[in-house]
Amino acid sequence: MFYREAGDFKTSYKADNQTFPIAFDRYRYWAILAFAYLVIPFLINDYWANAILVPFLIYAIAAIGLNILTGYCGQVSLGTGGFMAVGAYSCYKLMTSFPDVSILIHVILAGGITAIVGAAFGLPSLRIKGFYLAVATLAAQFFLVWLFNKVSWFYNYSASGQISAPERLVFGAAVTGPNTEPWVQYMVCLVFVTICAIIARNLTRGTLGRSWMAIRDMDIAAEIIGVNPLKAKLTAFAVSSFFIGISGALFFSVYLGAVEVGDAFGIQKSFLVLFMIILGGLGSIFGSFAGAAFLVLLPVLLKVVGVDLLGWPTDLVSHLRLVIIGALIMFFLIKEPHGLAQLWRLAKEKLRLWPFPY
Amino acid sequence: MSADFLYGIEVVINGLMAGVLYALVALGFVLIYKASGIFNFAQGVMALFAALTLVGIMDGQIPFAHLINSIFGTEFHHFGWEVPALLAIALTVVVMVIFAWLVQRYVFRHLVGQEPIILFMATIGLAYFLEGVGDLMWGSEIKTIALGLPQGNARWFEDITSTLGDDSFFGFFVRKLDIVAALVAIVLVTALICFAQYTKQGRAMRAVADDHQAALSVGISLNFIWVLVWSLAGIVALVAGIMWGAKSGVQFSLSLIALKALPVLMLGGFTSIPGAIIGGLIIGVGEQLFEYTIGGPFLGGATENWFAYMLALLFLVFRPQGLFGEKIIERV
Numbered sequence: 245m246f247y248r249e250a251g252d253f254k255t256s257y258k259a260d261n262q263t264f265p266i267a268f269d270r271y272r273y274w275a276i277l278a279f280a281y282l283v284i285p286f287l288i289n290d291y292w293a294n295a296i297l298v299p300f301l302i303y304a305i306a307a308i309g310l311n312i313l314t315g316y317c318g319q320v321s322l323g324t325g326g327f328m329a330v331g332a333y334s335c336y337k338l339m340t341s342f343p344d345v346s347i348l349i350h351v352i353l354a355g356g357i358t359a360i361v362g363a364a365f366g367l368p369s370l371r372i373k374g375f376y377l378a379v380a381t382l383a384a385q386f387f388l389v390w391l392f393n394k395v396s397w398f399y400n401y402s403a404s405g406q407i408s409a410p411e412r413l414v415f416g417a418a419v420t421g422p423n424t425e426p427w428v429q430y431m432v433c434l435v436f437v438t439i440c441a442i443i444a445r446n447l448t449r450g451t452l453g454r455s456w457m458a459i460r461d462m463d464i465a466a467e468i469i470g471v472n473p474l475k476a477k478l479t480a481f482a483v484s485s486f487f488i489g490i491s492g493a494l495f496f497s498v499y500l501g502a503v504e505v506g507d508a509f510g511i512q513k514s515f516l517v518l519f520m521i522i523l524g525g526l527g528s529i530f531g532s533f534a535g536a537a538f539l540v541l542l543p544v545l546l547k548v549v550g551v552d553l554l555g556w557p558t559d560l561v562s563h564l565r566l567v568i569i570g571a572l573i574m575f576f577l578i579k580e581p582h583g584l585a586q587l588w589r590l591a592k593e594k595l596r597l598w599p600f601p602y
Numbered sequence: 603m604s605a606d607f608l609y610g611i612e613v614v615i616n617g618l619m620a621g622v623l624y625a626l627v628a629l630g631f632v633l634i635y636k637a638s639g640i641f642n643f644a645q646g647v648m649a650l651f652a653a654l655t656l657v658g659i660m661d662g663q664i665p666f667a668h669l670i671n672s673i674f675g676t677e678f679h680h681f682g683w684e685v686p687a688l689l690a691i692a693l694t695v696v697v698m699v700i701f702a703w704l705v706q707r708y709v710f711r712h713l714v715g716q717e718p719i720i721l722f723m724a725t726i727g728l729a730y731f732l733e734g735v736g737d738l739m740w741g742s743e744i745k746t747i748a749l750g751l752p753q754g755n756a757r758w759f760e761d762i763t764s765t766l767g768d769d770s771f772f773g774f775f776v777r778k779l780d781i782v783a784a785l786v787a788i789v790l791v792t793a794l795i796c797f798a799q800y801t802k803q804g805r806a807m808r809a810v811a812d813d814h815q816a817a818l819s820v821g822i823s824l825n826f827i828w829v830l831v832w833s834l835a836g837i838v839a840l841v842a843g844i845m846w847g848a849k850s851g852v853q854f855s856l857s858l859i860a861l862k863a864l865p866v867l868m869l870g871g872f873t874s875i876p877g878a879i880i881g882g883l884i885i886g887v888g889e890q891l892f893e894y895t896i897g898g899p900f901l902g903g904a905t906e907n908w909f910a911y912m913l914a915l916l917f918l919v920f921r922p923q924g925l926f927g928e929k930i931i932e933r934v
Binding site: 272280320341364368371372374375376378379380382383389393394511518519522556559560563566567568569570571573577578581 | 722726728861864911913922
């Protein structure tokens with residue numbers, strides 16, 4: 245009914261292989277994009293930007309990055325927080341060293357630097373795999389956080405050990421610093437999210453993405469059919485770290501403005517992003533968005549229901565949040581290992597035939 | 603002997619003692635991994651939960667008092683009695699066995715045959731869940747364990763060793779608690795090895811560790827063995843929780859010792875009980891020595907956060923199965 249396929253003819257391979265083959269899906273995608281770009285910036289206020297939309301967009305980039313590594317290439321990483329810190333600190337160093345260059349370029353460069361660091365920490369992946377590798381990425385996490393804490397060059401020898409973003413303008417509007425308008429924050433993040441998602445989607449259905457998935461499904465068999473495991477794994481680490489670095493840079497410069505590495509990029513952040521892709525769906529770009537939205541909204545929702553409506557103490561609600569997240573992780577792994585994305589896919593299947601059951 | 607050398611020895615001794623505690627946590631990992639192939643990230647939180655439960659039972663706290671008070675507007679916290687230490691330990695063991703059964707029944711039975719990495723992520727979920735439940739049940743403030751474990755430094759050890767150096771050397775500083783922990787660890791490991799070698803259940807456990815299918819076909823109940831193994835891991839977690847809790851208080855950071863035990867396992871090999879012990883000692887000594895010789899003077903300190911991981915990582919590149927682990931041979 246809603247997903248009408250009749251009359252939707254494809255006359256070229258290009259049309260047949262597009263991301264949204266069903267016309268309704270395609271129009272819906274454009275409608276959401278139009279809404280996000282043309283309507284939300286005029287409605288947005290401080291609360292919506294800071295509590296929900298901006299963190300959602302930034303975490304979505306991080307989740308896309310981790311999903312490329314874990315969901316598409318099968319290499320579990322617990323070093324996301326450390327790599328986000330690399331993005332944030334390299335962005336900070338670039339911002340303060342080259343103040344005349346646009347912040348947008350700095351963010352992309354920060355992603356590039358993170359890609360190099362990520363590929364370096366991905367080197368052991370050729371020898372070790374599975375949770376051995378997960379533990380190896382923990383080494384990256386702890387080492388990087390320690391490094392940014394100890395070496396004062398990274399935070400420009402400031403007394404507090406914090407880094408704080410100086411004001412930078414894009415087209416005359418403040419993007420970082422205390423005078424940033426919420427809609428500017430939102431628009432910058434939205435542009436990056438859109439570009440990242442499109443790049444990720446197209447990478448994962450091309451040659452590179454196929455070689456990642458081959459490695460994920462069975463590495464030895466993939467090697468036999470001619471996939472170079474070193475190249476596939478290292479590119480996965482590099483591309484994934486590139487996205488994670490961008491999200492770290494935005495997290496620091498546009499969202500928070502001032503961070504301290506232990507608080508903002510600790511091991512908890514790595515777990516948070518990992519949970520986003522497990523709940524959202526491993527190996528799915530839409531899943532990255534769904535998971536990020538879910539885990540950004542859950543604390544807000546719990547706060548509104550628990551603290552504001554029922555009047556419970558805050559610490560109780562935060563413990564409940566841990567219980568709920570933990571239970572959901574186990575539930576999804578048991579019942580629906582492909583996450584929210586799979587539920588969405590099933591819903592679409594049903595809607596294609598609705599109201600007829602078969 | 604020169605003072606620097608003596609301090610070096612003191613650092614090594616303290617490293618050995620810390621290593622014993624790492625090994626205690628790592629033991630729980632090895633038990634579960636051997637029998638079910640699950641890499642149990644929740645082991646550290648289990649130690650925290652066990653210690654919290656022990657303190658809660660001893661103080662006669664009402665479980666979930668905070669939650670109940672918030673929902674119903676009541677005001678009660680304690681039953682008003684105090685449970686003696688031994689009985690409280692026994693009750694905590696019961697709680698850990700129930701926990702083992704619940705985990706087996708409601709989580710891991712449904713995940714049989716999944717990839718190891720899915721199981722690993724499930725245990726991360728379990729760790730979050732258990733941490734939240736522990737805090738809800740017993741409250742999240744820092745607690746002390748009043749089991750009467752000896753505190754302070756071991757004077758006699760100091761007296762004996764003070765003759766080694768000149769007048770300015772006062773002997774090695776060793777905590778009494780660490781010595782107790784080392785003794786407990788020895789007893790625990792001996793008991794575990796005896797259990798595995800000389801009892802019927804222990805033999806069944808080894809059979810399951812070897813081959814699930816073969817164990818099933820000779821009539822061993824996998825479910826029972828898994829509950830047994832998770833219970834044993836719970837008991838090991840309780841011991842580790844008591845020792846760490848006595849050292850630094852029962853609080854959230856206790857759950858982070860799991861992160862300390864991971865490099866120990868990578869060094870020692872995931873499937874070997876002696877590996878866990880020796881890996882723990884190597885990591886304990888290596889980390890302290892590195893901090894003393896290089897980390898402190900040249901790198902600005904706090905290197906113990908990552909040194910163990912880097913050591914394990916370097917080691918893994920040359921010997922991926924760890925010191926005593928089984929070499930996995932893959933064929934297509």
